[in-house]
Amino acid sequence: MTGVLLPRSLDELWNALYAHPDSCLFSGGTDLLVKRRGGSICPSALIGLERIPELRGVREEGDDIVIGAVTPVAHLVSDVRIATAFPVLSAALGTIGGPAIRNMATIGGNICTASPAGDSLPPLSVLDGELILKSPSGERCVPIRDFITGPGTTCLQRGEVLAAVRLKRGHGLNLQHFEKVGQRKAHAIAIASLAVCATRQDDGTVHNVRCAWGSVGPRIVESPAVHAILSGHRLTDTLLAEAAGVARREVCPIDDIRASADYRRTVAGNLLLRLSAWR
Known part of the structure; x- marks a missing residue:
């Protein structure tokens, strides 16, 4: 036993x-x-880590928000600070499982499972999330995009734990969007997902565009080429179609029981077309 x-x-x-x-x-x-x-x-x-107070809760440190790794997802979804500063993350966390799962599941578990379909991973990537790792010898900070090394694998060393996630509020990203496609509305593992953040200027152009796709590669997929196409421009249908074509070429999905690679590739591009609502 x-x-x-x-x-x-x-x-x-x-x-x-x-x-x-x-x-x-x-x-x-x-x-x-x-x-x-x-x-x-x-x-x-x-x-079990849930009884360690140092690993729980949400706190403010200057302009940063620090989220304890064993904070339940449901707590984060209802946290006004998260919803206000990081709506892309709040939206993604709200798609994890159903209410019962969200009451038990934690953000640290969603990260450390290191599934390409992990719902928190795309938004944490576009928000430049930083992970605080602790061990008896001290602590170190690792960008979220460097933490996951492959499906189910991370850079955690023996005797080391994920203690917290650090996010900066002063990012200026006034447009944030998350969407996930699954086989049903709830209790669904993502077939493909997309998190996008950008800064919209008064003239309607978007800058500092950051896109991250989930469930279409062995890790979260980011595309500097797509960012370059969109940044500095208005999001016209023609521009979004061009970016969607690039996205479909850059993702590397697989066939599995939920969807084919071709379907995932199509959806990855189509999710970008939804940004037309930002105009």
């Missing part, structure tokens, strides 16, 4: 990790416990 440990402080966590180096960490457990029941993992112990 696999033992379950519930440390109440970081010091207790480090001791637990030292005693059980082959253990698995969890918070909500909405992904890990499914894998455990299916037999795809068999850790020596399970270590």
Whole structure:
């Protein structure tokens, strides 16, 4: 039988990790416990993080918002600070599972699962999210786009945990958009998703355009070519169609039980066409 440990402080966590180096960490457990029941993992112990206060909650540090890794998704969806400064993230988190899942799932779990379809990953990428990683020897900060190294893999080192996500509020990105296509409206894993942020000027042109696609590659896909096409211009139908064509060439989706690669590629481009509503 696999033992379950519930440390109440970081010091207790480090001791637990030292005693059980082959253990698995969890918070909500909405992904890990499914894998455990299916037999795809068999850790020596399970270590729950939800009772460690240093890893929970949302706090303000100057112009930054710091989100504890084990903060439940439902808490973040209802947080006015997140909805006001980062509506693209709030919208994405609101598409995770259903209410019961969002009450259990955490933003740190969604990140560390490192699924190409992770709903929080595209918005965190366009917001230049920074992850705070802690270990007994100290802490380090890693950009979200460097954290995930492939499907299901991250740069976390042995004995290290994701403690928090840091986002800057003074970004000037007054246009933010997230959309996800799945097989149904709720409880759906993304077939393709898109997060976009930009700064719109009074003349209708958009600048600092950032786009990130989910579920169309082994990691989150960003396209400097698409950014260059859109930045500095009005979002006309002709311009969006050109950008959509580039996006379809740059994504690298796969066939699976949810959709074909060709369908995903088409949807990745079509999601850009929705930005016509920004005109």
